[in-house]
Amino acid sequence: MGLILCLALNSSADLIFTELMYNPKSTPDQDWEFVEVLNNGASGVSLMNWKLDDVANGGTSPATIIGTSFTLAAGGVVVLSSQTLSAFNTHWGTSLNTLNYIAMSSWPTLNNDGDSVRLIDNGDVVQRALAYSNTSPWPSIPTASSSDSSIMFKLDPGSATVSQNDDGANWVKSAVGDGISFASATSPFDIGSPGSVVPEPATAFAGIAALSILLWTCRKRVNQKY
Numbered sequence: 001m002g003l004i005l006c007l008a009l010n011s012s013a014d015l016i017f018t019e020l021m022y023n024p025k026s027t028p029d030q031d032w033e034f035v036e037v038l039n040n041g042a043s044g045v046s047l048m049n050w051k052l053d054d055v056a057n058g059g060t061s062p063a064t065i066i067g068t069s070f071t072l073a074a075g076g077v078v079v080l081s082s083q084t085l086s087a088f089n090t091h092w093g094t095s096l097n098t099l100n101y102i103a104m105s106s107w108p109t110l111n112n113d114g115d116s117v118r119l120i121d122n123g124d125v126v127q128r129a130l131a132y133s134n135t136s137p138w139p140s141i142p143t144a145s146s147s148d149s150s151i152m153f154k155l156d157p158g159s160a161t162v163s164q165n166d167d168g169a170n171w172v173k174s175a176v177g178d179g180i181s182f183a184s185a186t187s188p189f190d191i192g193s194p195g196s197v198v199p200e201p202a203t204a205f206a207g208i209a210a211l212s213i214l215l216w217t218c219r220k221r222v223n224q225k226y
């Protein structure tokens with residue numbers, strides 16, 4: 001029974017990071033940072049007693065225990081931040097969708113010039129580690145106070161691999177108008193898409209193709225009629 005439970009909790013989880021707000025415009029910087037994680041696997045993953053850290057970095061390596069009962073369903077997305085859910089909701093406003101959210105008791109400050117984020121399970125196994133940078137091939141986000149955007153993984157999360165997730169070229173800076181991102185409700189207006197991931201391109205392309213065929217058929221019928 002114990003073994004089965006361990007396997008259920010600790011078998012390699014297929015998790016990918018889908019968004020990192022490592023350099024928000026709002027201050028203090030680390031208070032408004034967040035990370036978004038997608039369960040890319042076929043079964044739910046319990047995050048009870050997992051940790052989020054930023055590895056050894058500049059002498060600070062806080063390990064934050066996610067001491068809450070939470071199972072991230074297959075295909076589900078969760079946002080982790082140091083804010084209470086209420087404060088996070090107020091900050092991001094009505095554009096925010098219903099959110100899977102975990103308010104962390106402490107937070108591993110995400111360095112603005114690059115860092116590593118790790119998800120460590122309840123058996124101290126690193127289930128996912130991602131090293132990001134603020135320079136090419138990663139989206140350039142300067143360390144100046146003008147920074148305001150998160151970066152998000154731009155490939156179809158449903159079929160993305162971990163190595164694709166690790167490649168900075170597959171990330172893009174969030175921008176209002178990209179179809180998924182929006183500005184926060186409170187000044188100084190951070191930009192991101194907490195809780196939402198990039199739509200599956202295959203679905204979008206299929207939709208566009210279907211619409212094209214429909215329009216072509218309609219036009220043909222109109223032309224035939226007149």
Ligand SMILES: [Ca+2]
Pocket residue numbers: 022023024029030033109110111112
């Ligand atoms: Ca930061």
Ligand SMILES: [Ca+2]
Pocket residue numbers: 054057060108109110111115
């Ligand atoms: Ca750090």
Ligand SMILES: [Ca+2]
Pocket residue numbers: 018019036152192193194195196197198
């Ligand atoms: Ca997002």
